[in-house]
Amino acid sequence: MANITAAMVKALRDKTGAGMMDCKKALVEANGDEEKAVEILRKKGLAKAAKKADRNAAEGRxxxxxxxxxxxxxxxxVNCETDFVAKTDEFVEFTKEIVKTINVNDIDDVNALMxxxxxxxxxxxxxxxxxxxxxENIVVRRMATIKAPENGIVNGYIHAGGRVGVLVAAACDKPETCEAIKDTLKDIAMHIAAMKPLYLNPESVPADVIxxxxxxxxxxxxxxxxPEQVIDKIIPGKIKKYFQEVCLTEQEYVKAEKKESVAEALSKAAKAAGGEAKLVDFxxxxxxxxxxKNACNMADEVAKALGE
Known part of the structure; x- marks a missing residue:
């Protein structure tokens, strides 16, 4: 039987991220062969993950x-089971690695990511x-990517410790304009996080919704x-007000010093740089x-943990 040293255990832990005792047991089982120990840990991980696959994951980042x-x-x-785990450095870094992988590899669905x-x-x-x-069970729930037009720019914003995330894109008349509106576009992403628009502009609202x-x-x-004859004259105004509530371009911009729409705020920022810009996606x-979310008390959690 191989002599399992502390250095071997530490090296395996650094490589796999598994617990110290799990690493030691795997090395003992593998008779000191690190690669076999890695395989053993992965197999154990598959078994543990399978047990957790049906557990509710409604928290996350x-x-x-x-x-x-x-x-x-x-x-x-990316969802997990508890807010506590969602806030840990390990989960945050894992989520950041996932979204970078999605971006670099142009991945558009979970199956491709796997x-x-x-x-x-x-x-x-x-x-x-x-x-x-x-x-805890961890689930990659959804993903999306926005690519800017040829003369365009994408910016974004993360709000409330990763509870809300936004991407927003604009088309510009020239690269210099895109650079000039970069910060404004981030501010608009902040606006989206707070105001929750449903559509980009009135043209994108489905006819059946209208x-x-x-x-x-x-x-x-x-x-x-x-009276009926008056109603037909009032309704267009009602629909305009609806657009102002649900369409990003028509919403009143939260950072405006005086009343102006989001579209007007972006146009003003572009004009100040001698150019033009418009929102194209978010x-x-x-x-x-x-x-x-599952309603589960502490006693239930303890019972589950003891039963594993």
């Missing part, structure tokens, strides 16, 4: 990655090892006793949107 030239930005939501090289293996292998180490809003407005006006992710 949103992270963004922007290329140095601000021509492409990616965003990802087979991508990541760390010392594929992402799927590293994910299962991470689940085993952290002790018709539904017209129906709602008409019903409200009829209840108020407005994405907003918020952790846990649409997910149902």
């Amino acid at each position: 949103v992270e963004i990655y922007l290329t140095p030239d601000y021509k492409k930005g990616s965003i990802v939501e 087979g991508t090289s990541f760390g010392s293996g594929t992402f799927e292998e590293e994910l299962k090892v991470k689940i085993a180490k952290i002790g 018709e539904k809003e017209k129906e709602i407005a008409k019903e409200q006006l009829l209840k108020e006793g407005k 994405i907003r992710f918020e952790v846990g949107e649409g997910l149902v």
Whole structure:
């Protein structure tokens, strides 16, 4: 039987991130062969990850990655089970590595991500090892990438410790304008994080949504006793107000010193640099949107832990 030294255990821990005792046991089982010990740890990680795969993961973090030239930005939501784990340095760094991998490799879905090289293996292998180490289910829920037009720029913003992430893109008349509006675009990303627009502009609102809003407005006006001939004149104003509430370009810009829309604020920033710019796309992710959190008390958690 090989003599397992502290240095061997430390080297394996540094390589795999597994616990000291797990590393020692794996080295003993592998008779001191580090590569076999790594394989043993990975197999154990797969088993532990499988046990956790059906556990609810509705906490987590949103992270963004922007290329140095601000021509492409990616965003990802990675979920875990508790807010405590979501705030740990290990989970934060893991999420940052994931979104960079997505950006660099132009990955657009989770299945493609699973087979991508990541760390010392594929992402799927590293994910299962991470689940085993952290002790919670981890799920890459969704991702997206925005690429700027030929003369364009992408910027973004992370809010509330990774609870909300935003990417926003603009088209410019020339590269100099793009550089000039970079900070304004980040401020607009902050606006998006706070104001939660549903659509980019009025043109992007689906026709059926507009018709539904017209129906709602008409019903409200009829209840108020407005005559039919007057209602048709009022509804366009109601729809305009709806656009101001849900369309990014039409919303009142939160950082404006005086009343102006987001589109007007961007145009003003571009004009100050002698150019023109307009918004062309945005994405907003918020952790846990649409997910149902499990109600679980401490006693249940302890019982689960003892049962593993």
